[in-house]
Amino acid sequence: MDIFKFGGASVKDAAGVKNLANIVRDYKNGNLLIVISAMGKITNRLEDLTHAYLSQSDEAHAIFDEIKNFHFQIIDTLFEGKANPVYDDVANTFVEIDWLIEDEPDNDVDYIYDQIVSIGEVVSTKIVAAWLNETGSKSLWVDARNFIQTDNTYKEGKVDWLKSNQIIQRDLVPLLHENIIVTQGFIGGTSENYTTTLGREGSDYSAAIFASCLNAAALTIWKDVPGVLNADPKWFDETEKIAQLSYHDAIELTYYGATVIHPKTIKPLQNKGIPLFVRSFIQPEGFGTAITKENNPLPVPSFIFKVNQALISIFPKDYSFIIEENLSKIFERFHKHKIKINTMLNSAISFSVSVDDRSAQIEKLINDLSTEFTIKYNKGLELVTIRYYNQNTIDRVTVDKEILLEVKSRHTCQMVMKNKIA
Ligand SMILES: Nc1ncnc2c1ncn2[C@@H]1O[C@H](COP(=O)(O)OP(=O)(O)O)[C@@H](O)[C@H]1O
Numbered sequence: 001m002d003i004f005k006f007g008g009a010s011v012k013d014a015a016g017v018k019n020l021a022n023i024v025r026d027y028k029n030g031n032l033l034i035v036i037s038a039m040g041k042i043t044n045r046l047e048d049l050t051h052a053y054l055s056q057s058d059e060a061h062a063i064f065d066e067i068k069n070f071h072f073q074i075i076d077t078l079f080e081g082k083a084n085p086v087y088d089d090v091a092n093t094f095v096e097i098d099w100l101i102e103d104e105p106d107n108d109v110d111y112i113y114d115q116i117v118s119i120g121e122v123v124s125t126k127i128v129a130a131w132l133n134e135t136g137s138k139s140l141w142v143d144a145r146n147f148i149q150t151d152n153t154y155k156e157g158k159v160d161w162l163k164s165n166q167i168i169q170r171d172l173v174p175l176l177h178e179n180i181i182v183t184q185g186f187i188g189g190t191s192e193n194y195t196t197t198l199g200r201e202g203s204d205y206s207a208a209i210f211a212s213c214l215n216a217a218a219l220t221i222w223k224d225v226p227g228v229l230n231a232d233p234k235w236f237d238e239t240e241k242i243a244q245l246s247y248h249d250a251i252e253l254t255y256y257g258a259t260v261i262h263p264k265t266i267k268p269l270q271n272k273g274i275p276l277f278v279r280s281f282i283q284p285e286g287f288g289t290a291i292t293k294e295n296n297p298l299p300v301p302s303f304i305f306k307v308n309q310a311l312i313s314i315f316p317k318d319y320s321f322i323i324e325e326n327l328s329k330i331f332e333r334f335h336k337h338k339i340k341i342n343t344m345l346n347s348a349i350s351f352s353v354s355v356d357d358r359s360a361q362i363e364k365l366i367n368d369l370s371t372e373f374t375i376k377y378n379k380g381l382e383l384v385t386i387r388y389y390n391q392n393t394i395d396r397v398t399v400d401k402e403i404l405l406e407v408k409s410r411h412t413c414q415m416v417m418k419n420k421i422a
């Protein structure tokens, strides 16, 4: 059996849903489970709705109406106004949120976030399952929250692998023999049946969980690019497709920020030796990229850009070395304020890190550290990571840039830079 994952970009409109159905219709290799994300950028709008509701802004109802209209327009285009149970099914899902936002919010903001934001995936899968059935691909909508079991860390649910595996084996495997299964990415359920989400962009990870628990032959992620490229085409005019990538390189690239695949996706697949194919839903006949255990080095250097970086330099006030005790204090504070370090470098009495610039969090971190450390803080920077770098590639990305921090290992070079002042 195979797993297909379709992200928001592939189902951003009715034409996308039809294209998905064509890809599914052409699949002839046996049982299939499809994991789908929310349509287009709806998760961002659901986040806006959550914030509006939590701050009791008048905008909440207008945003929610816009979200509903967006989906009903897609349903209207697909079904051309013909009576189909999907209208009621989707309307009933929205009613749950109508009820929720009628009441005043309580303090559990992450819980509220998950109950609202998760409906993007619930609704998109209902629409796609209905369309597959309408066009002759016999499909069954299943609720991922019954299968992907998590703890109650709302917004970042931690997967209970043992329990999820047992339930998937017991309840999902029998359903696969008769239908194409359509389910949601990004969402899970707690033991008390509350909805959790697995972290933004988490649908790839969901697909990998299903692939692992079902011992799938392969996972295919359908994208708007021909496969994994050696750089994000949004930043680079000239990119090359990488036909084959090792699990190891895939983890490194995604960890450093190649947003084409969620970084947590690779491990479950690697652990079971399940290949991951990244293919284009625009040109489904293309081969895409195969991510497998084959350990060939990348044929070309790969670039990852992250903008909006802050460089924080930390110096012990008492001039003590940056060794175990100071390092553990510093890491403990980063952990406490949930700030992810993108790259780091230390000297005898300084420790520098580049992080995504989220001012409110960083301010709290700096306050917390400043009793014992002197802090210097630089904003508006870029971080470039080059996997399999050479001097040419470094020269190419550093034209007119001043390098503030550089970290090199055998295969990876990272530089934090700013524009040179003319
Ligand atoms: N190395 C890379 N190779 C291919 N695409 C990349 C790479 N790095 C970033 N991307 C970006 O990832 C995008 C696809 O991801 P995304 O828009 O999140 O899709 P989806 O909604 O299907 O999850 C591409 O359009 C591309 O801009």
Ligand SMILES: N[C@@H](CC(=O)OP(=O)(O)O)C(=O)O
Binding pocket: 006, 007, 008, 009, 037, 038, 043, 044, 120, 185, 186, 199, 200, 201, 202, 203, 204
């Ligand atoms: N819809 C969720 C989960 C996800 O992974 O979406 P996508 O597959 O479109 O990146 C999000 O936007 O975070």
